[in-house]
Protein backbone atom coordinates (compact mmCIF):
# COMPACT_ATOMS: atom_id res chain seq x y z
CA UNK A 1 0.00 0.00 0.00
CA UNK A 2 1.04 3.62 -0.26
CA UNK A 3 3.22 5.13 2.44
CA UNK A 4 0.58 7.62 3.46
CA UNK A 5 -1.30 6.29 6.41
CA UNK A 6 -4.51 8.14 5.65
CA UNK A 7 -7.57 6.54 4.06
CA UNK A 8 -10.70 8.43 2.97
CA UNK A 9 -13.88 6.38 2.71
CA UNK A 10 -16.41 7.56 0.12
CA UNK A 11 -19.84 5.90 0.07
CA UNK A 12 -21.80 5.77 -3.19
CA UNK A 13 -25.39 4.58 -2.58
CA UNK A 14 -26.00 4.00 -6.28
CA UNK A 15 -28.48 1.40 -7.57
CA UNK A 16 -29.47 2.97 -10.89
CA UNK A 17 -26.83 1.13 -12.94
CA UNK A 18 -28.83 -2.12 -12.76
CA UNK A 19 -32.30 -3.41 -11.98
CA UNK A 20 -32.14 -4.94 -8.52
CA UNK A 21 -32.90 -2.55 -5.72
CA UNK A 22 -30.95 -2.72 -2.46
CA UNK A 23 -27.38 -2.29 -3.68
CA UNK A 24 -27.73 1.39 -2.70
CA UNK A 25 -27.51 0.14 0.89
CA UNK A 26 -24.08 -1.37 0.24
CA UNK A 27 -22.10 1.46 1.84
CA UNK A 28 -24.23 1.27 5.02
CA UNK A 29 -23.80 -2.50 5.21
CA UNK A 30 -20.02 -2.19 4.84
CA UNK A 31 -19.86 0.52 7.49
CA UNK A 32 -22.02 -1.63 9.76
CA UNK A 33 -19.58 -4.52 9.22
CA UNK A 34 -16.92 -2.28 10.77
CA UNK A 35 -14.70 -0.97 7.98
CA UNK A 36 -13.47 2.15 9.83
CA UNK A 37 -12.65 0.23 12.99
CA UNK A 38 -10.75 -2.45 11.08
CA UNK A 39 -8.61 0.07 9.26
CA UNK A 40 -8.01 2.14 12.39
CA UNK A 41 -6.79 -1.01 14.12
CA UNK A 42 -4.17 -1.22 11.37
CA UNK A 43 -2.92 2.23 12.45
CA UNK A 44 -4.43 4.16 9.58
CA UNK A 45 -5.98 7.57 10.01
CA UNK A 46 -9.47 6.97 8.63
CA UNK A 47 -11.73 9.74 7.40
CA UNK A 48 -15.31 8.86 6.47
CA UNK A 49 -16.41 11.40 3.85
CA UNK A 50 -20.02 10.18 3.99
CA UNK A 51 -22.05 9.42 0.88
CA UNK A 52 -22.22 10.96 -2.59
CA UNK A 53 -25.73 12.24 -3.24
CA UNK A 54 -27.73 10.29 -5.83
CA UNK A 55 -30.60 11.96 -7.68
CA UNK A 56 -33.24 9.29 -8.19
CA UNK A 57 -35.84 11.56 -9.72
CA UNK A 58 -34.86 11.41 -13.41
CA UNK A 59 -37.01 9.22 -15.66
CA UNK A 60 -35.68 5.77 -16.48
CA UNK A 61 -35.61 6.38 -20.23
CA UNK A 62 -33.62 9.47 -21.05
CA UNK A 63 -33.01 11.09 -24.46
CA UNK A 64 -32.88 8.51 -27.31
CA UNK A 65 -30.63 6.02 -25.65
CA UNK A 66 -31.16 2.54 -24.30
CA UNK A 67 -28.87 3.30 -21.37
CA UNK A 68 -30.97 3.14 -18.24
CA UNK A 69 -30.87 6.14 -15.88
CA UNK A 70 -28.08 7.74 -17.90
CA UNK A 71 -28.60 11.24 -16.54
CA UNK A 72 -28.60 10.27 -12.87
CA UNK A 73 -25.61 7.97 -13.29
CA UNK A 74 -23.64 10.68 -15.12
CA UNK A 75 -24.49 13.28 -12.47
CA UNK A 76 -23.48 11.07 -9.57
CA UNK A 77 -20.32 9.99 -11.39
CA UNK A 78 -19.27 13.60 -11.80
CA UNK A 79 -19.76 14.28 -8.08
CA UNK A 80 -17.81 11.15 -7.21
CA UNK A 81 -14.98 12.02 -9.61
CA UNK A 82 -14.59 15.40 -7.98
CA UNK A 83 -14.55 13.89 -4.51
CA UNK A 84 -11.96 11.25 -5.46
CA UNK A 85 -9.82 13.91 -7.14
CA UNK A 86 -9.90 16.05 -3.96
CA UNK A 87 -9.04 13.11 -1.72
CA UNK A 88 -5.98 12.21 -3.80
CA UNK A 89 -4.94 15.84 -3.93
CA UNK A 90 -5.05 15.97 -0.14
CA UNK A 91 -2.60 13.04 0.00
CA UNK A 92 -5.12 10.47 1.21
CA UNK A 93 -6.02 7.07 -0.25
CA UNK A 94 -9.53 6.98 -1.77
CA UNK A 95 -11.51 3.91 -0.75
CA UNK A 96 -14.86 3.94 -2.56
CA UNK A 97 -17.79 1.81 -1.37
CA UNK A 98 -20.62 0.87 -3.75
CA UNK A 99 -23.22 0.82 -4.90
CA UNK A 100 -23.41 -0.89 -8.26
CA UNK A 101 -20.38 -1.04 -10.54
CA UNK A 102 -21.46 1.96 -12.65
CA UNK A 103 -19.75 4.06 -9.96
CA UNK A 104 -16.36 3.01 -11.35
CA UNK A 105 -17.01 5.52 -14.12
CA UNK A 106 -16.78 8.34 -11.58
CA UNK A 107 -13.97 6.83 -9.54
CA UNK A 108 -11.77 6.32 -12.59
CA UNK A 109 -12.60 9.78 -13.95
CA UNK A 110 -11.29 11.27 -10.70
CA UNK A 111 -8.28 8.97 -10.31
CA UNK A 112 -7.22 9.46 -13.96
CA UNK A 113 -6.48 13.13 -13.30
CA UNK A 114 -3.48 12.07 -11.26
CA UNK A 115 -1.85 9.36 -13.38
CA UNK A 116 -0.59 9.39 -16.96
CA UNK A 117 -0.35 5.64 -17.04
CA UNK A 118 -3.01 4.38 -14.72
CA UNK A 119 -3.28 0.62 -14.28
CA UNK A 120 -6.57 -1.07 -13.39
CA UNK A 121 -7.21 -4.45 -11.83
CA UNK A 122 -10.81 -5.45 -12.53
CA UNK A 123 -11.70 -8.28 -10.12
CA UNK A 124 -15.07 -9.44 -11.43
CA UNK A 125 -17.14 -12.31 -12.86
CA UNK A 126 -17.95 -9.90 -15.69
CA UNK A 127 -15.99 -7.78 -18.12
CA UNK A 128 -18.22 -4.72 -17.77
CA UNK A 129 -17.07 -3.90 -21.29
CA UNK A 130 -20.44 -3.40 -22.95
CA UNK A 131 -21.52 -0.37 -24.94
CA UNK A 132 -25.05 0.69 -25.90
CA UNK A 133 -24.64 -1.44 -29.03
CA UNK A 134 -23.46 -4.64 -27.35
CA UNK A 135 -25.29 -4.49 -24.00
CA UNK A 136 -27.95 -7.16 -23.57
CA UNK A 137 -29.59 -5.15 -20.78
CA UNK A 138 -28.95 -1.41 -21.11
CA UNK A 139 -27.65 -1.53 -17.53
CA UNK A 140 -24.76 0.87 -17.07
CA UNK A 141 -23.07 -1.33 -14.43
CA UNK A 142 -22.18 -3.62 -17.35
CA UNK A 143 -20.31 -0.77 -19.11
CA UNK A 144 -17.84 1.07 -16.83
CA UNK A 145 -14.65 -0.55 -18.12
CA UNK A 146 -15.64 0.18 -21.73
CA UNK A 147 -16.37 3.78 -20.73
CA UNK A 148 -12.96 4.11 -19.08
CA UNK A 149 -11.18 3.14 -22.31
CA UNK A 150 -13.25 5.71 -24.17
CA UNK A 151 -16.06 3.56 -25.59
CA UNK A 152 -19.69 4.44 -24.94
CA UNK A 153 -22.00 7.40 -24.53
CA UNK A 154 -20.08 10.66 -24.47
CA UNK A 155 -21.99 11.80 -21.39
CA UNK A 156 -20.00 9.05 -19.64
CA UNK A 157 -16.68 8.86 -21.52
CA UNK A 158 -16.13 12.62 -21.47
CA UNK A 159 -16.96 12.98 -17.83
CA UNK A 160 -14.67 15.10 -15.59
CA UNK A 161 -11.30 14.26 -17.19
CA UNK A 162 -10.11 13.68 -20.77
CA UNK A 163 -11.02 10.36 -22.39
CA UNK A 164 -9.71 7.67 -22.26
CA UNK A 165 -9.05 7.40 -18.55
CA UNK A 166 -7.15 4.13 -18.97
CA UNK A 167 -5.24 2.44 -21.78
CA UNK A 168 -6.54 -1.04 -22.64
CA UNK A 169 -3.05 -2.52 -22.24
CA UNK A 170 -2.95 -1.25 -18.64
CA UNK A 171 -5.98 -3.31 -17.62
CA UNK A 172 -6.02 -6.77 -16.02
CA UNK A 173 -9.36 -8.54 -15.53
CA UNK A 174 -9.37 -11.34 -12.95
CA UNK A 175 -12.16 -13.87 -12.34
CA UNK A 176 -14.13 -13.47 -15.57
CA UNK A 177 -16.65 -16.23 -16.30
CA UNK A 178 -19.65 -14.46 -17.82
CA UNK A 179 -18.62 -12.41 -20.85
CA UNK A 180 -21.07 -11.26 -23.52
CA UNK A 181 -20.12 -11.85 -27.18
CA UNK A 182 -19.43 -8.17 -27.80
CA UNK A 183 -17.17 -8.08 -24.74
CA UNK A 184 -15.15 -11.05 -25.95
CA UNK A 185 -14.62 -9.35 -29.31
CA UNK A 186 -13.56 -6.13 -27.61
CA UNK A 187 -11.08 -7.90 -25.32
CA UNK A 188 -9.35 -9.43 -28.36
CA UNK A 189 -9.49 -6.27 -30.41
CA UNK A 190 -8.12 -4.06 -27.62
CA UNK A 191 -5.57 -6.51 -26.22
CA UNK A 192 -6.93 -6.47 -22.68
CA UNK A 193 -5.26 -8.98 -20.36
CA UNK A 194 -7.79 -11.38 -18.84
CA UNK A 195 -7.43 -14.17 -16.31
CA UNK A 196 -10.71 -16.04 -16.63
CA UNK A 197 -11.62 -18.67 -14.04
CA UNK A 198 -9.94 -21.15 -16.36
CA UNK A 199 -6.59 -19.43 -15.82
CA UNK A 200 -7.23 -18.89 -12.11
CA UNK A 201 -7.83 -22.64 -11.75
CA UNK A 202 -4.99 -23.64 -13.99
CA UNK A 203 -2.27 -21.29 -12.73
CA UNK A 204 -3.47 -20.75 -9.18
CA UNK A 205 -4.07 -17.34 -7.63
CA UNK A 206 -0.42 -16.94 -6.58
CA UNK A 207 0.78 -17.02 -10.17
CA UNK A 208 -2.12 -14.90 -11.42
CA UNK A 209 -1.30 -12.10 -8.98
CA UNK A 210 2.47 -12.43 -9.42
CA UNK A 211 2.04 -12.02 -13.18
CA UNK A 212 -0.43 -9.17 -12.72
CA UNK A 213 1.96 -7.29 -10.46
CA UNK A 214 4.86 -7.79 -12.85
CA UNK A 215 2.75 -6.78 -15.86
CA UNK A 216 1.48 -3.58 -14.26
CA UNK A 217 4.60 -2.53 -12.32
CA UNK A 218 6.59 -1.99 -15.49
CA UNK A 219 4.26 0.36 -17.24
CA UNK A 220 2.00 2.14 -14.76
CA UNK A 221 2.42 5.03 -12.33
CA UNK A 222 -0.57 4.05 -10.18
CA UNK A 223 -2.96 1.10 -9.98
CA UNK A 224 -6.66 1.19 -9.18
CA UNK A 225 -8.31 -1.95 -7.80
CA UNK A 226 -11.98 -2.28 -8.76
CA UNK A 227 -13.36 -5.26 -6.88
CA UNK A 228 -16.85 -6.45 -7.72
CA UNK A 229 -17.98 -8.84 -4.97
CA UNK A 230 -19.51 -11.06 -7.66
CA UNK A 231 -15.95 -11.94 -8.65
CA UNK A 232 -16.11 -14.19 -5.61
CA UNK A 233 -18.13 -17.39 -5.64
CA UNK A 234 -21.76 -16.83 -4.58
CA UNK A 235 -21.25 -19.31 -1.72
CA UNK A 236 -18.79 -16.84 -0.18
CA UNK A 237 -20.46 -13.64 -1.39
CA UNK A 238 -24.20 -14.28 -1.85
CA UNK A 239 -25.32 -10.66 -1.53
CA UNK A 240 -24.81 -9.54 -5.13
CA UNK A 241 -27.28 -8.74 -7.91
CA UNK A 242 -25.68 -10.74 -10.72
CA UNK A 243 -24.14 -13.86 -9.13
CA UNK A 244 -22.29 -16.38 -11.32
CA UNK A 245 -21.34 -19.82 -10.02
CA UNK A 246 -17.78 -21.09 -10.20
CA UNK A 247 -16.09 -18.00 -8.79
CA UNK A 248 -13.00 -17.08 -6.81
CA UNK A 249 -13.00 -18.31 -3.23
CA UNK A 250 -12.75 -16.19 -0.11
CA UNK A 251 -9.32 -17.69 0.62
CA UNK A 252 -7.97 -17.04 -2.87
CA UNK A 253 -9.27 -13.49 -2.63
CA UNK A 254 -7.53 -12.98 0.70
CA UNK A 255 -4.29 -14.18 -0.80
CA UNK A 256 -4.75 -11.85 -3.75
CA UNK A 257 -5.31 -8.87 -1.44
CA UNK A 258 -2.31 -9.75 0.74
CA UNK A 259 -0.06 -10.05 -2.28
CA UNK A 260 -1.31 -6.72 -3.60
CA UNK A 261 -0.65 -5.18 -0.17
CA UNK A 262 2.93 -6.49 -0.26
CA UNK A 263 3.44 -5.13 -3.77
CA UNK A 264 2.75 -1.56 -2.64
CA UNK A 265 1.24 -1.01 -6.06
CA UNK A 266 -2.36 -0.09 -5.30
CA UNK A 267 -3.08 3.66 -5.14
CA UNK A 268 -6.91 3.64 -5.03
CA UNK A 269 -9.64 1.04 -4.59
CA UNK A 270 -13.36 0.43 -4.74
CA UNK A 271 -15.51 -2.43 -3.51
CA UNK A 272 -18.86 -2.68 -5.28
CA UNK A 273 -22.12 -4.57 -5.79
CA UNK A 274 -22.75 -5.44 -2.11
CA UNK A 275 -26.53 -5.80 -1.88
CA UNK A 276 -27.66 -6.37 1.73
CA UNK A 277 -31.23 -7.21 0.64
CA UNK A 278 -29.93 -10.28 -1.19
CA UNK A 279 -27.36 -11.12 1.49
CA UNK A 280 -27.28 -13.60 4.35
CA UNK A 281 -26.79 -11.78 7.67
CA UNK A 282 -24.45 -9.20 6.12
CA UNK A 283 -22.01 -11.91 5.06
CA UNK A 284 -21.00 -10.22 1.82
CA UNK A 285 -20.33 -6.87 3.50
CA UNK A 286 -18.23 -8.69 6.11
CA UNK A 287 -16.27 -10.43 3.36
CA UNK A 288 -15.72 -7.04 1.72
CA UNK A 289 -14.40 -5.61 5.00
CA UNK A 290 -12.08 -8.59 5.53
CA UNK A 291 -10.69 -8.19 2.01
CA UNK A 292 -10.18 -4.46 2.48
CA UNK A 293 -8.29 -5.15 5.70
CA UNK A 294 -6.03 -7.58 3.82
CA UNK A 295 -5.51 -5.04 1.07
CA UNK A 296 -4.32 -2.57 3.69
CA UNK A 297 -1.87 -5.01 5.17
CA UNK A 298 -3.57 -7.03 7.88
CA UNK A 299 -1.96 -10.41 8.48
CA UNK A 300 -2.61 -13.27 10.81
CA UNK A 301 0.82 -13.03 12.42
Ligand SMILES: NC(=[NH2+])NCCC[C@H](N)C(=O)O
Pocket residue numbers: 100101102126128130135136137138139141142143178180228230242273
Ligand atom coordinates in the same frame (compact mmCIF):
# COMPACT_ATOMS: atom_id res chain seq x y z
N1 LIG B 1 -21.05 -5.01 -12.55
C1 LIG B 1 -21.79 -6.06 -12.87
N2 LIG B 1 -22.22 -6.86 -11.94
N3 LIG B 1 -22.07 -6.22 -14.16
C2 LIG B 1 -22.90 -7.28 -14.67
C3 LIG B 1 -23.12 -7.12 -16.17
C4 LIG B 1 -23.99 -8.18 -16.73
C5 LIG B 1 -24.15 -8.12 -18.24
N4 LIG B 1 -22.90 -8.37 -18.90
C6 LIG B 1 -24.71 -6.77 -18.67
O1 LIG B 1 -24.11 -6.06 -19.42
O2 LIG B 1 -25.77 -6.41 -18.26
Ligand SMILES: [Mn+2]
Pocket residue numbers: 124125126228230231242
Ligand atom coordinates in the same frame (compact mmCIF):
# COMPACT_ATOMS: atom_id res chain seq x y z
MN1 LIG C 1 -19.76 -8.44 -11.88
Ligand SMILES: [Mn+2]
Pocket residue numbers: 101124126128141228
Ligand atom coordinates in the same frame (compact mmCIF):
# COMPACT_ATOMS: atom_id res chain seq x y z
MN1 LIG D 1 -18.74 -5.52 -12.28
